[in-house]
Amino acid sequence: MKQVLQLRKEIREFNPDIIHIHLAILWFVCLAQLGMKNIGLFHTLHSDPRKTSYGKNVYVDRLCYNRFHVIPICLNNEMKNYADDLFRLNSTQVITNGICIDDYQTHSRQLARRALGINDGSLVIGHVGRFAKVKNHKKIINVFNEVYKRNPEAKLVLVGDGELQENIKKYCNTLGLYKSVVFCGAIDNVPFIMQAFDEFIFPSLYEGLGIVLIEAQAAGIYCIVSNNVPVEALVSEKICRMDLEESDTKWAEAMIERRVNFKSENNLMDYSIERVIFSLKELYKKAMKQRDERE
Numbered sequence: 001m002k003q004v005l006q007l008r009k010e011i012r013e014f015n016p017d018i019i020h021i022h023l024a025i026l027w028f029v030c031l032a033q034l035g036m037k038n039i040g041l042f043h044t045l046h047s048d049p050r051k052t053s054y055g056k057n058v059y060v061d062r063l064c065y066n067r068f069h070v071i072p073i074c075l076n077n078e079m080k081n082y083a084d085d086l087f088r089l090n091s092t093q094v095i096t097n098g099i100c101i102d103d104y105q106t107h108s109r110q111l112a113r114r115a116l117g118i119n120d121g122s123l124v125i126g127h128v129g130r131f132a133k134v135k136n137h138k139k140i141i142n143v144f145n146e147v148y149k150r151n152p153e154a155k156l157v158l159v160g161d162g163e164l165q166e167n168i169k170k171y172c173n174t175l176g177l178y179k180s181v182v183f184c185g186a187i188d189n190v191p192f193i194m195q196a197f198d199e200f201i202f203p204s205l206y207e208g209l210g211i212v213l214i215e216a217q218a219a220g221i222y223c224i225v226s227n228n229v230p231v232e233a234l235v236s237e238k239i240c241r242m243d244l245e246e247s248d249t250k251w252a253e254a255m256i257e258r259r260v261n262f263k264s265e266n267n268l269m270d271y272s273i274e275r276v277i278f279s280l281k282e283l284y285k286k287a288m289k290q291r292d293e294r295e
Helices: 004-013 026-032 056-067 077-087 110-116 137-150 165-174 189-194 211-216 248-257 273-295
Strands: 018-022 040-044 071-073 123-128 155-159 181-185 197-202 222-226 238-244
Touching: 004 026, 018 026, 018 211, 018 273, 026 056, 040 273, 056 165, 071 077, 071 273, 110 165, 110 189, 123 137, 123 189, 123 211, 137 155, 137 165, 137 197, 137 248, 155 189, 189 211, 197 211, 197 248, 211 222, 222 248, 238 248
Parallel strands: 018 040, 040 071, 123 155, 123 197, 155 181, 197 222, 222 238
Antiparallel strands: none
């Protein structure tokens, strides 16, 4: 309640027309603005709502969306359908995350590898993501281990941090891979580091969208992904989708051969930050107009 009161104080002082909510603070914001002027409320769901809203949370979230007229924003059409069904809505919008596409196309491969201490001739497989169960790092290590058996000069670069990072480091040591895996931690120059990658591995258990996959494709990297990743996130001609039930050996073979088994019908430019900002602004304008009409 202290946080709710603090947020209420900030809302009064700032006096916004729109509040855009992220992550699991929906009910905080709804309580905080209770009784104030009619504010347009939006909430971006960054993952499958069935994974993040369950048990009693479903009823709390459903109440917030309907009682406070919060408009959910989902990252793909499948998420939208889940949200509409789960929260009994027909107002959910679809707006993807966006990136600065040029940032992923203007760096030097040689400089990026030099920064990582990796030879120009090495095969470099990369992954960007927090060390959490959903990102499936153990699968990444197992697949890389199979690649390494065939190519001892190969390197794996892992960007991110999280609660499972130390466990994954120990697992790498157990397999004798400690000299071949580079742990970068959380960094602020991902577009630069991605230039060092030849291939990108993304075996997530599930994803709301997978913005780092969009980034990897913007950088022109070959990508091998689990079939749990939404098809909306596949925007290049260098994609291989694999079932997580497939063996590590088959994943490794697909990487070595750079198989392509998915023809994308999506456009990378749909994820440009300029396009996303325009879509959000139009949504905000529409909400403000509807508010004025109600008043």
